[in-house]
Amino acid sequence: MTQKVIHETLALLEAERAALVAGNYAALADMRGRKEACLAALDSMRGSTELARVALAAQRNERLLAAALAGLKTALDRVTTIRASLADHGTYDATGRKSRLAAPPGALQRKA
Numbered sequence: 001m002t003q004k005v006i007h008e009t010l011a012l013l014e015a016e017r018a019a020l021v022a023g024n025y026a027a028l029a030d031m032r033g034r035k036e037a038c039l040a041a042l043d044s045m046r047g048s049t050e051l052a053r054v055a056l057a058a059q060r061n062e063r064l065l066a067a068a069l070a071g072l073k074t075a076l077d078r079v080t081t082i083r084a085s086l087a088d089h090g091t092y093d094a095t096g097r098k099s100r101l102a103a104p105p106g107a108l109q110r111k112a
Helices: 002-022 025-043 050-086
Strands: 091-092 098-100
Touching: 002 025, 002 050, 025 050
Parallel strands: none
Antiparallel strands: 091 098
16 A cells, blocks of 8 residues: 555656646646645655655655746736836827826737
């Protein structure tokens, strides 16, 4: 049973790694229940030398998840900056009064 739990956990962690690398964050939510079950089964195996492989895989995924979160935060900050700059665009009319140029909703364009 020990080897089966280790194998299932390593397979799950590999699937999690693949989802993180691919940016498939929806798949991570789907894995939650299975991951909790594996962790519960592994909890009874404390002190086992076989857990080292699982720990290394989990640490790798932890670093990937932290990098993904940092990337998402950076992207969100950039979109916020772009939206703020769109709101600040203005011009002056013939009498010298400042007039705002309103960007229509959804004016942010995506470019490949």
